[in-house]
Amino acid sequence: MASVTGFFKRIHALFIDPPAVSKTTDNGPPLKIGILGAANIAPNALIYPARSHPEVEVYGVAARDIGKAEKFAKKYGIKKWYGGQDGYQELLNDPAINAVYNPLPNGLHYEWTMKALAAGKHxxxxxxxxxxxxxxxxxxxxxxxKGLVLLEAFHYRRVPCQFSKLRTASTHVARFHPAIQRVKEIIDSGELGSIKEVHASLGFPKGFIPDGDIRLNYSLGGGALMDAGCYTLNCVRYLASGNPTAVTSATALRYPKDPRIDTATSADLLFPPSTPNGPPVRASIKCDLFLPNWFWFIPRPPVVSARVVCDQGTVEVLNYVMPVIYHYITVTPNAGKKRTEKAYAFPSGKSEKGESWxxxxxxxxxxxxxxxxGRTPQTWVSSEDSIANMLWIEKIYEEVRES
Structure with missing residues (x-):
């Protein structure tokens, strides 16, 4: 019963009535953030979370259509909006804004992040x-x-790609959340012995992605590997504690309306041994934008799981992408009792910050x-990590093209 009650409390806090706190000036004025683009992801990714952060104010939003920017700003209680051909730059030129959230289509990420950094914005x-x-x-x-903070927003979310330019992305597998950190802790503890295999999957049911979606648009970058697959790649990298040494195979299904786009991709990789002189760790990733229906007409649920096989047992996590909604961690020793864990908040002593919602x-x-x-975060993702994840996405696409 407590589990059901906790589920509804989390859903209420996430989507229905996100908790809000008073803004504090103890550490200086609140960090004022501007949003480039009135993107659908912005409320869950920034606006709602910012309401419960005492040091953050979502201050402005820019869109190509000023009417859209104004409507978005008024809906979410944002003070300023900018629009038109120069709307994005006007936001960057606003001296009141300290930081920028960039959820623009991936083809615009580089251009507008470089411009934001040039304007002195985190x-x-x-x-x-x-x-x-x-x-x-x-x-x-x-x-x-320039002494600025740049963080690729992995949490977890979607990203597109295209074959010809080998579009790439970096993901950090909800590393900020206690759930995936608990899985890593179990592996690193040695309880299950050395790592033999790591597998991660992420797929969406057929019909989840509509026609015209950005993920199916070549000019904006579309594809399964960069949308769902980037999560799976980062997940196996994180749990294996390193980078691959090789992509041994990779295959993709092509979008019938535009074969430059992959709708599903699978890849097998090798990682360094988890013990000195041991065999290489084998890994696989699978991603799919159109999981086929069961019996041709029954929609399948999303597939969001990761599994690590060790020489003394396995550990598996369900829903490593959005664990706050619901997740479970299953530990199955070769000898001993199987158990299930959940980690909605950090245990006492590991972090003073965080709530189950x-x-x-x-x-x-x-x-x-x-x-x-200037404080030390509980978790951080380095620039080296982001670049490495993108590099191995490129290598998988190279293998796909050669196969």
Whole structure:
């Protein structure tokens, strides 16, 4: 019963009545954030989480259509809006804005992140950070040169790609949330022995993505690997504690209306041994934008799982992408009793911050603000990590093209 009650409390706090707190000036004026684009992701990714952060104010929003920007601003209680051909730049030129959230289509991420950094703004950047690992490297170099914070917004969310330009993205597997950290803790404890295999899957039921969606638009970058697959790649990298050494195979299904776009991709990878002189760790990722129906007409639920096989047992997590809604961690020792765990908040002593209703976005925002304020975040994703994830996305696409 407590589990059911907790579920409804989390849903209420996430989507119905996000908790709000008074803004504090103890650490200076609130961090004023501007949003580039009136994107559908912005409320859950930033606006609602910001309401419960005492040091954050979502101050402005820009859109190509000023009417859309005004409507969006009034709906979500945002003070300023900017629009028209120069709307994005007007937001960046506003001296009141300290930081920018960039959820624009991925093809615009590099351009407008570079402009935001040039304008002296910290940036919380949706995936992918750029079309290539090189673009990502250049953005992080500029941020470092100017002494600004740049964080690729992984939490977890969607990202597009296209074959010809090897579009890429970086994901950080909800690393800010206690659930995935607990899985990693179990692996690192040695309870289950050394790692043998790591597998991650993410798929959406057929019909979940409508015609005309950005993920199916070549000019804006579309595809399964960069949308769902980027999460799976980062997940196996995180749980394996390193980068692959090789992509041994990769296959993709092509979108019938535009074969440059993948609608499903699978890849097998090798990672360094988890013990000295041991065998390489084998890994696989699977992503799908159109999971086929059961018996041709029954819609399937989303597939969101990761599994680590060790020499003394396995650990599996369901819903590593949005664990705040619901998740469970199953630990199955080869010898011993199977158990199920949940981790909606950090245990006492590991972190003073967090509530069971905090989403991955809320934990991410906490880390971003801590970094901007000069505090040490509980979790952070380095520029090296972001660039490496993009590099291996590129390598998977290269294997797809050659197969």
């Amino acid at each position: 940036v919380l950047l949706e995936k992918p950070s750029g079309d290539t690992a090189e673009e990502s490297r250049l953005m992080f170099e500029l941020a470092d040169h 905090w989403s991955t976005y809320r934990y991410q925002l906490e880390a971003f603000v801590d970094k901007v304020r």
